[in-house]
Amino acid sequence: MRAYVRLWRTRIGRLSLIMGVAALALLAFSGLANAQVALPEAVTEQGDSIRALYFVVLAIGVIVFVIVEAMIIWVVFRYKRKSDDELPTQVAHNTTAEILWTGIPLVIVVVLFVVSFFVLQDIQAAADEDEDVTIVDVQGRQWAWAFNYGVPLGTELAEGISPDPAETEIHLKDPSLVVPFMTIKIGIEHMRVVARTGDVVTVDRAVNGTVPIRHAAGSPIERVFNGTDTVAEGRLQAADNTPIVTVPVGQMIRFNIASADVLHAFYTPQFLTKLDAVPGRVQTLWVRITDAGDFMSQCAEFCGRDHARMIYTVRALPEGEYNSWFEEKAGEAPAPIEGDFGGEEEAEQEEGAVGNAANGQSLFFEMGCNVCHGDRGEGLVGPTIAMTVVPLDRVITQYREPLEAMTAFPPDQVSDEEIADIYAWLQTVPRPPDADVIPSKLAALIEAGG
Amino acid sequence: MATLAGAQTSSYAGANAWRVILEWLTTVDHKKIGIMYLWTAGAFGLVGMAFSLVMRTELAQTGTIISAETYNSIFTMHGSVMIFLFLLPIGAAFMNYSMPLQIGALDMAFPRINALSFWIFLFGGVLITLSFAAEGGTASAGWTAYPPVTLDTGNNAEPPGAGMDMWLVGVILLGQASIFGSVNFLVTIFKMRAPGMTMWRLPLFTWTTLVTGLLILLSTPVLAAALVLGFIDRNGAGGAFFDPAAGGQPLLWQNLFWFYSHPAVYIMILPAMGIVSDVFGVFTRRPVFGYRSMVLALIAIGLLGFIVWAHHMFTTGGVFLPFFMGATFLIAVPTGVKMFNWIATMWRGSNIFPTAMLFSVGFLMLFLIGGITGVFHAAVPVDFALHDTYFVVGHFHYTMSIAATFGFLAGCYYWFPKMFGKFMNEGLGKLHFWLVFIGVNLIFFTQLLLGLDGMPRRINDYVDNPGWELMNMLTTIGAFVSAAGMMVFLYNVFYSLKWGERAGSDPWEGTTLEWATTSPPPAHNFDSLPEIRSERPLFDLRFGEKLQDDPHYHVNNGHNGNGRGGGAKAPTASTREEA
Structure with a gap:
C-alpha cells in the first residue's frame, strides 16, 4: 500500500500519463464500437435541417470544450506551489476579462437562438395548401x-x-x-x-x-x-x-x-x-x-x-x-354494407363464420356482456353492438385486446368460435329504434331493412 | 425504557453507549444533524448506486435477466433515491454542517425545526424504500412519475399499486423537510451572522446555501401541490386532475413537476459549486476570482432556473417553444462566468492538489461536458432528436449527478478533518478519484454516443443496432469501475475514522471561519472569533501582514463595506485568536 501511495504522490507526468491512457482507451473503445459521433443520416427534409443545426451546435460546442478544457489542464499543470511560503498574486477581478467572458457567451447563445428559431420554423411548417x-x-x-x-x-x-x-x-x-x-x-x-x-x-x-x-x-x-x-x-x-x-x-x-x-x-x-x-x-x-x-x-x-x-x-x-x-x-377494406341488415346469413356471408346464434345468446348472458351492452345489445355503458357492422375478425381482436374500457377476454375464457356464435346472435337482434342512441335516418333505414 | 434502565445498571460502557445514541437521537446541534444527514444520504447513495449496477448488468447485453417490471421498478428507485435521498440531502448535510460555522453562528436559527426536518426526511426516505414490500412493488414510472401511467384510469394496462402512493407520500414528506430546512438556512444567514460578516463577505458556499434556500422555498410547494393532486387522483377522491379519461390534463403534472424539478437541479448543483469555490480559494491561496460576479451569476442561475421548466417538455407539443429555448440558452452565460472565474482562480495560483482539489478540478471537467451537452438540448430542433434518448441521460448525469457528486466528494475530503478531527487517507483518496473519474466518463460519454445513435432511455432491453451492445457493455464496465472507486472511498472513510492522521483545527490553511475553531468544533462552535474584514478572515490573519505591500490585496475597512477597493490593510498577527 505504501509503495502504491508513494507512486501516486509523484510527478505531474504520471497524471498526464494516466489521462493520456484514459483518453486513448476511450477513443479506441469508441472506434471499436463503430460509434456515431453524429446523429444518424437524416431521411427527411426536416431531419436534414435538424442535422445541419446539430453540426452548428457541435462545432461551437467542440471549440468551447477544447478551449476551456485546455485552460483547465494548463492552469492545473502550470501553476503548482513551489515552496511552502509561496504567495501568489491576489488579483481578485479583472473587469475587461469578466466583460469578455460574459459577453462572448452571450453573443454565441444569441446567434444559436436565432439559428435554432429559424430551423424550428422550417421543420414545423405544414404542407402548402395545394400540395398533396x-x-x-x-x-x-x-x-x-x-x-x-x-x-x-x-x-x-x-x-x-x-x-x-x-x-x-x-x-x-x-x-x-x-x-x-x-x-x-x-x-x-x-x-x-x-x-x-x-x-x-x-x-x-x-x-x-x-x-x-x-x-x-x-x-x-x-x-x-x-x-x-x-x-x-x-x-x-x-x-x-x-x-x-x-x-x-x-x-x-x-x-x-x-x-x-x-x-x-x-x-x-x-x-x-x-x-x-x-x-x-x-x-x-x-x-x-x-x-x-x-x-x-x-x-x-x-x-x-x-x-x-x-x-x-x-x-x-x-x-x-x-x-x-x-x-x-x-x-381490402370491408365492402360497404347495403341497406339490408339481415342477420346470420349476412354475417356468415361477410365473414365466413358459422355461428350458432342460440349458443351465442346464452353465452352473451353467461359472460355478462349484457351488463354493459344491454340485454339486446342496445348499448348501456358500452356501445350498441346489436347488428354490428364491425367485421368478425375485428370483433375478435376487440375481445382479446380491447380498445376503450372493455375487459379483455383471453382465448381460454372465450374461444374464437364462441365469439362467432355471439356475433351471429347479435346479427339477429334488431337495433332498438331509439332516436337518442341512433340518428333517426339510420333508425329508419334499419327499420326499412330489418 | 426498561431496556434502557437495564442497560444502565448492567455496565457503565453500555450505559454510555445508550447515552451516545440518545444524544444523537435528540440532538438539535446543527453539526450532529449535518453528520446524520451525511451518513443517511451516503447510505442512500450506495443503495442508489447498487440499483444502477443492477440496471447496467441488465443492459450490458441484449436479452433480459430480470423481468421488465423489476427493471422499471429499479430504474425508478435509482432516480428517486439518488435525487430525493442522496443529492438533495447530501447538499443539506454540508449546508447544515458548514454554513453556520462559516458565518460564525452558534447554531441554526431554529435548531429544533432543523432536527424535525432531518427526522421527517428520514421517515420519508424509509417510506419510499419500504415500498419494495408493498403489494405490486415500488413506484415504477420513473422518478418523474408522469401520469397517466401512474394512475388507474381504466385504460392503463397495469396501474401501479400501493408503492406509488408510498412514493407520493414519501416525496411530500421530503418536500416538507426541504421547506423547513430552507427557511432555517435563510433565517440563519440573514439573522445569525457574526459581527463584521456582511453579505459581501459571505463565503461562496454560504452564498450558494442562500440561493439554494430561496429556490427550495419558492419551488417545493408547487411540487407538494402536484403530489397531493396526484394522490387524490390515484385514490379515487374524484380529482380527475391528470386523468385524461376523466377530463384531466396529463401535461399539467409535467408543468407542475418541472416547475419544481428544474430548480431542483440547481438545488443539487449549487451547493456543489459552493464547495468547489471554497476549495479553490483555499488550495490556490488566491481569492476566488470575481467574487461578486460569482454571486451575481449564482443569483442569475437561480432566477433563470424558474423560467426554463418547460425545456423538459419540448416534445410534448404543449409548450411555447421559442420562449423556453431562449431562456434555456441564457443559462449558459452565468454558468460560463462561473467556469471562467474558477479557472482564473487557479491561474497564477500557488496550487496544491490534495484529493479535495482533485475532485474540484474533476468537477470542472465534468460540468463542462454537462454544460455543453445542455446547449444541444436547449436548441429545440436538436432536442427533438435527442430528447428521451441516452444523450439526455448522459447530459444530466454529467451535470447534476456526477458533477454534483464530485463537488460533494470534494466537500467530504475537505471538511472530514473538521468533522472528525482526522484526515482522510490521501493515497486512497487519489485512487478513489481516478477510478471514479475514468469510470464515470466511460459510462456517460458512451451514453452520449448511444443517445446520438437513437437508443431511447428507460428501456429494459434493446435491439442490437450496430455498436449498441458494445457501447452498452462499455457503459456497464464504467459503472463497475466507478463502483469499485466508491468502495475504495467507503473503506477510506472507515479507515480514516479509525487510523486517520490527526488534523489540527486548521489543517488546510483554510480561509473561512469554520477553520477558526477546533476540529471537531465544540457544541457552541466558537470560543472566540477573529476579526472579519473580507470573505476570507483566516487568510487575512495568516498572510495579511506579508501581503501588505501587494497592491492587489485588500480587505474591507468596514465603512465602504462593499468592496474590493477598500483601503484598510490586514489585521496583524496580534489580533489572531486561535486555539
Whole structure:
C-alpha cells in the first residue's frame, strides 16, 4: 500500500500519463464500437435541417470544450506551489476579462437562438395548401401501435353534415374509404365514426354547420400489434414482425399522433425528431421523406411494462410503389354494407363464420356482456353492438385486446368460435329504434331493412 | 425504557453507549444533524448506486435477466433515491454542517425545526424504500412519475399499486423537510451572522446555501401541490386532475413537476459549486476570482432556473417553444462566468492538489461536458432528436449527478478533518478519484454516443443496432469501475475514522471561519472569533501582514463595506485568536 501511495504522490507526468491512457482507451473503445459521433443520416427534409443545426451546435460546442478544457489542464499543470511560503498574486477581478467572458457567451447563445428559431420554423411548417398530403393516423397504446392510412388532404369524401346533432350523418362519396371506429376530421373537430350504412356514416359527436370533409383516414387499420410480436428467440427484433407504417417518398406526410391510454412518443431516429402521443390530444408531425427504406423506430416515452417492446418500422416507398400498395390495401377494406341488415346469413356471408346464434345468446348472458351492452345489445355503458357492422375478425381482436374500457377476454375464457356464435346472435337482434342512441335516418333505414 | 434502565445498571460502557445514541437521537446541534444527514444520504447513495449496477448488468447485453417490471421498478428507485435521498440531502448535510460555522453562528436559527426536518426526511426516505414490500412493488414510472401511467384510469394496462402512493407520500414528506430546512438556512444567514460578516463577505458556499434556500422555498410547494393532486387522483377522491379519461390534463403534472424539478437541479448543483469555490480559494491561496460576479451569476442561475421548466417538455407539443429555448440558452452565460472565474482562480495560483482539489478540478471537467451537452438540448430542433434518448441521460448525469457528486466528494475530503478531527487517507483518496473519474466518463460519454445513435432511455432491453451492445457493455464496465472507486472511498472513510492522521483545527490553511475553531468544533462552535474584514478572515490573519505591500490585496475597512477597493490593510498577527 505504501509503495502504491508513494507512486501516486509523484510527478505531474504520471497524471498526464494516466489521462493520456484514459483518453486513448476511450477513443479506441469508441472506434471499436463503430460509434456515431453524429446523429444518424437524416431521411427527411426536416431531419436534414435538424442535422445541419446539430453540426452548428457541435462545432461551437467542440471549440468551447477544447478551449476551456485546455485552460483547465494548463492552469492545473502550470501553476503548482513551489515552496511552502509561496504567495501568489491576489488579483481578485479583472473587469475587461469578466466583460469578455460574459459577453462572448452571450453573443454565441444569441446567434444559436436565432439559428435554432429559424430551423424550428422550417421543420414545423405544414404542407402548402395545394400540395398533396398523405395522412397517417398513429395511435400508441400499451404496448402496440395502430396505423390508419389516410387519403390525401383535400380529398372530398362526403358532401356535408346536417346542423342538427340528432341528424348528423355524412354522405360518402366513396364509402370504401371509411371504416367504423375511425376518426374523421371536419373543420377543426374530430368525430368518431360509430356505424356505417351504405353511403351514410353516423358519428357520435356533431358539428354545427355544413363543412366539406377535407380529410379522412382511409384504409382499414393495418394491424394492431402486440409488444410480444417484437420478440423472437428471446431477443428484441426490429425486422418484419414489427408493425410497419408504409408511407410514400417525396410527399408531405402528416402524422396525426394520438394515444389510447398513457403517454407514448412517436420516434424514428432517422427522422431526427419525435413527438409525444398524449391521451386527449391529437398532435401533428409533418415530414417529407427523401430516401426509401425501412427505418427502425420505437416508443420514446416511458409507458409501462413493455415500453421497450413498442418497436415499429417506417417503410418509405417510392411514390409509384406506394400508390399501388395503397390501392391494394384500400381494396381490402370491408365492402360497404347495403341497406339490408339481415342477420346470420349476412354475417356468415361477410365473414365466413358459422355461428350458432342460440349458443351465442346464452353465452352473451353467461359472460355478462349484457351488463354493459344491454340485454339486446342496445348499448348501456358500452356501445350498441346489436347488428354490428364491425367485421368478425375485428370483433375478435376487440375481445382479446380491447380498445376503450372493455375487459379483455383471453382465448381460454372465450374461444374464437364462441365469439362467432355471439356475433351471429347479435346479427339477429334488431337495433332498438331509439332516436337518442341512433340518428333517426339510420333508425329508419334499419327499420326499412330489418 | 426498561431496556434502557437495564442497560444502565448492567455496565457503565453500555450505559454510555445508550447515552451516545440518545444524544444523537435528540440532538438539535446543527453539526450532529449535518453528520446524520451525511451518513443517511451516503447510505442512500450506495443503495442508489447498487440499483444502477443492477440496471447496467441488465443492459450490458441484449436479452433480459430480470423481468421488465423489476427493471422499471429499479430504474425508478435509482432516480428517486439518488435525487430525493442522496443529492438533495447530501447538499443539506454540508449546508447544515458548514454554513453556520462559516458565518460564525452558534447554531441554526431554529435548531429544533432543523432536527424535525432531518427526522421527517428520514421517515420519508424509509417510506419510499419500504415500498419494495408493498403489494405490486415500488413506484415504477420513473422518478418523474408522469401520469397517466401512474394512475388507474381504466385504460392503463397495469396501474401501479400501493408503492406509488408510498412514493407520493414519501416525496411530500421530503418536500416538507426541504421547506423547513430552507427557511432555517435563510433565517440563519440573514439573522445569525457574526459581527463584521456582511453579505459581501459571505463565503461562496454560504452564498450558494442562500440561493439554494430561496429556490427550495419558492419551488417545493408547487411540487407538494402536484403530489397531493396526484394522490387524490390515484385514490379515487374524484380529482380527475391528470386523468385524461376523466377530463384531466396529463401535461399539467409535467408543468407542475418541472416547475419544481428544474430548480431542483440547481438545488443539487449549487451547493456543489459552493464547495468547489471554497476549495479553490483555499488550495490556490488566491481569492476566488470575481467574487461578486460569482454571486451575481449564482443569483442569475437561480432566477433563470424558474423560467426554463418547460425545456423538459419540448416534445410534448404543449409548450411555447421559442420562449423556453431562449431562456434555456441564457443559462449558459452565468454558468460560463462561473467556469471562467474558477479557472482564473487557479491561474497564477500557488496550487496544491490534495484529493479535495482533485475532485474540484474533476468537477470542472465534468460540468463542462454537462454544460455543453445542455446547449444541444436547449436548441429545440436538436432536442427533438435527442430528447428521451441516452444523450439526455448522459447530459444530466454529467451535470447534476456526477458533477454534483464530485463537488460533494470534494466537500467530504475537505471538511472530514473538521468533522472528525482526522484526515482522510490521501493515497486512497487519489485512487478513489481516478477510478471514479475514468469510470464515470466511460459510462456517460458512451451514453452520449448511444443517445446520438437513437437508443431511447428507460428501456429494459434493446435491439442490437450496430455498436449498441458494445457501447452498452462499455457503459456497464464504467459503472463497475466507478463502483469499485466508491468502495475504495467507503473503506477510506472507515479507515480514516479509525487510523486517520490527526488534523489540527486548521489543517488546510483554510480561509473561512469554520477553520477558526477546533476540529471537531465544540457544541457552541466558537470560543472566540477573529476579526472579519473580507470573505476570507483566516487568510487575512495568516498572510495579511506579508501581503501588505501587494497592491492587489485588500480587505474591507468596514465603512465602504462593499468592496474590493477598500483601503484598510490586514489585521496583524496580534489580533489572531486561535486555539
